[in-house]
Amino acid sequence: MxxxxxxxxxxxxxxxxxxxxxxxxxxxxxxxxxxxxxxxxxxxxxxxxxxxxxxxxxxxxxxxxxxxxxxxxxxxxxxxxxxxxxxxxxxxxxxxxxxxxxxxxxxxxxxxxxxxxxxxxxxxxxxxxxxxxxxxxxxxxxxxxxxxxxxxxxxxxxxxxxxxxxxxxxxxxxxxxxxxxxxxxxxxxxPEKVQTAASAAYGQYLVASCTGCHKPALTGGDNPVPGGVPVANITSKGNVGKWSKEDFIKTLRTGNTPEGKVLRNEDMPWKMTEKYTDVELEALYLYLKSI
Ligand code: HEC
Ligand code: HEC
Incomplete structure (x- = not known):
């Protein structure tokens, strides 16, 4: 048995x-x-x-x-x-x-x-x-x-x-x-050259560096790395919609958000975004606010 x-x-x-x-x-x-x-x-x-x-x-x-x-x-x-x-x-x-x-x-x-x-x-x-x-x-x-x-x-x-x-x-x-x-x-x-300017159009061109994590529509969601923190919505529907241009630039240069959140570089690579020029960050801001 x-x-x-x-x-x-x-x-x-x-x-x-x-x-x-x-x-x-x-x-x-x-x-x-x-x-x-x-x-x-x-x-x-x-x-x-x-x-x-x-x-x-x-x-x-x-x-x-x-x-x-x-x-x-x-x-x-x-x-x-x-x-x-x-x-x-x-x-x-x-x-x-x-x-x-x-x-x-x-x-x-x-x-x-x-x-x-x-x-x-x-x-x-x-x-x-x-x-x-x-x-x-x-x-x-x-x-x-x-x-x-x-x-x-x-x-x-x-x-x-x-x-x-x-x-x-x-x-x-x-x-x-x-x-x-x-x-x-x-x-x-x-294109041969996209016009460099503090414009939403140039921001749309630059945002290709953000969509890998923030998703094509920039509405965030699951982290592309299994187990990573959720990715924020960075359209005007998210916190960015409430920020001034200065708030946005400060966040991407220091990792500190106006809401008092400290972004970890491993989650949101602000040591990369801190290297953007003012014109580039302004363009990104204008584009994100427009969507
Ligand atoms: C997320 C990580 C990552 C980033 C960011 C990245 N690469 Fe790569 N890259 C790789 C890996 C991994 C390989 C090797 C892939 C393979 O051998 O199959 C590679 C391969 C390459 C190759 C081909 C080399 C070969 O052996 O054929 C070139 C050229 C290259 N990368 C340039 C760049 C440049 C320039 C940038 C920035 C604009 C960049 N990469 C950004 C991960 C990355
Ligand atoms: C490697 C993935 C990754 C890339 C690339 C990336 N982000 Fe992020 N981002 C994140 C994650 C994850 C968070 C949320 C972090 C948290 O909640 O602690 C975030 C948060 C943010 C925030 C804060 C939002 C809030 O409501 O507090 C902003 C703004 C932001 N990202 C903008 C950008 C911009 C602009 C780019 C492109 C230039 C970009 N990110 C590229 C992963 C990324």
Missing amino acids: FSKILKYVGIAILALLLTGAIAYGVFAWRFDRKVNKPYAVNVRNIPIPTDSATLAYGRHLYEIKGCGECHGANLGGRVVINDPAIGKITGTNLTYGKNGLPSSFDNEAWLKALRHGLNTENKPLLLMPSQDYYKLDDHDMAAIIAYCKSLPYIDSLAAPNEVGPLGKILTVLGKIDMVPAETIDHGYKQ
Whole structure:
């Protein structure tokens, strides 16, 4: 009798394990298909100037677009995710030093990464948020690339990317934006130059750096990082609607809101937004107030 029960329990456990293994196998297969899918894209070449004003502006963009969070302030690369379940992912060493970009990584390769989220084999880059960058105008894109290419070479350790089982499952379920190439409009024609001004129109252009967390409609909601704090509504319906321009600028420069809340840089990256110029912050304010 007892051995019979044991037998059934054993069969039940085996069946469960088998179902689990098959389910995971399906997730892993769907993940591999996503990341190995080649894309056919037309990379539109643009001139990359190298004068000092362009390089200085490119440095500013590197800072306000948060590149350093994942590639390091010196471009030498940085570990972005290090979790046995989700994976180990490193932002590439963007210099041409050891384990950095190969010398064959030309302007077309830069544009393919930043405007299409693809590597030189036309396959998706993991986690590189090109969906926030691909609409940057030619002028800004050229400045970022020029700046990155102007820095001294840095040697780094080899850091092959690995995605763990949970990372694959969450990607297939759409809970982590691991494959930005999927959400990019690869036929988008970027303007040559968007007019820099303290205007709502320029704010709308800049807000692409906020939508990754605050959502396309800027109404906030769940944090894109599993387990993160909820993201605030920053349209005129939220607190921003009650703030003066000065309140807004102070919040994005210090992390202190007029309501007395202290924003943690890990939640709301104000050490990035503090680098915005007055004109850029005013433009963002005008746009957010208008929606
Ligand atoms: C959220 C983190 C993150 C941010 C922010 C980010 N990157 Fe990346 N980037 C990555 C990761 C991770 C990779 C490597 C992806 C891979 O190898 O699949 C990458 C790859 C790249 C590549 C391609 C390198 C290669 O090996 O093919 C370039 C170029 C690049 N990033 C430039 C930038 C620039 C410039 C910015 C800012 C405008 C930026 N990245 C912002 C995470 C990030
Ligand atoms: C990495 C994710 C992330 C990015 C990128 C981001 N934010 Fe936030 N932001 C948050 C989170 C999360 C909160 C809520 C923090 C809290 O409640 O402690 C927040 C809060 C805010 C607040 C305070 C709102 C309030 O009611 O107190 C403002 C204003 C704001 N963000 C503006 C911006 C702007 C403008 C940008 C783009 C330039 C931006 N954020 C980019 C995650 C982000």
